[in-house]
Amino acid sequence: MEIRVVENLLKANEAVAMQTRAVLDAAGTVAVNLIGSAGAGKTALLEATLPRLGVSAAVIEGDLQTTRDAERIGRLGTPVVQITTGKSCHLPPQLVLRALDGLDLRSARLVFIENVGNLICPAEIPLGEHFKVAVLSTAEGDDKVAKYPMLFHLADAVVINKIDLLPHVTFSMDRVRDDLRQVGSKASVFELSAKTGAGLEAWLDWLGGRARPR
């Protein structure tokens, strides 16, 4: 005998993500989910962004192990909550919802959620964020967009970090832009260097434009 079910296997995750979104919306806080490989420079991007950002912000840091990233953000004076997932390759929505309790959302117009370094699972698991940002670095090579189409299809913005390394690495910006078109990306693209600060302005403007007025 067949039992028809037809149920979304991610429904438990999606229900929690909707709760998170409701908490954020009630506070007027906009959440940005930063997704990229380990070493793409997600934390460095935050370190470059937070002191220059014209709006109040807080950070949720996700890592498999250690609180090193949270310590780096904490040194900037930005409120931060660390989630260590232990074994999970992505941030689970349940932990993000719980992490919101540790933040004063009324004094954060933007919340950055730095996901676990991975281009696959974080793209699939919704956290209740308003925007997904894919962080790619020139040192990783220019083939990542084509290899991980789901993330780049879904991303609202793509940051191409470490442009200061362009003279030293094999990386074609044209190829990346063409691949983005091929995966049906509608993302805003920002070429920048978190290290030198080059190209940050457009990224900061984009973020400022996402925050809600208070």
Next chain:
Amino acid sequence: MHEMAIAESIAEQVEAAIAAAGHPRVLEIRVRAGALRAIVPEALTFCFAAVAQGSPLEGASLQVAVVPVTILCPACGVRAELEDGAPLICGRCGGPGDLIAGRELLLESIEVEE
């Protein structure tokens, strides 16, 4: 390695469904996974076997049907199934296509003993 988390969801949702039907023995579980989910069916069945071990679902077979990526062009209305899952652009006008299939991850049905 996202298959393990998905295998756990399958087990949870199947157990809930069979509880409602009076706990019949489960013979087969059918799942539909969009090609963009990047699920390796062999990895998922392996993980599911591990999750099911020692549970009422032990021995149930897991069938994973991969659903091809399909796009619909919002500009010219062309609908296309993409063999390789790429590119996600309209073959006629070259504009970005809207995904209408290929992202799903569904528990479809459960075959149980009469």
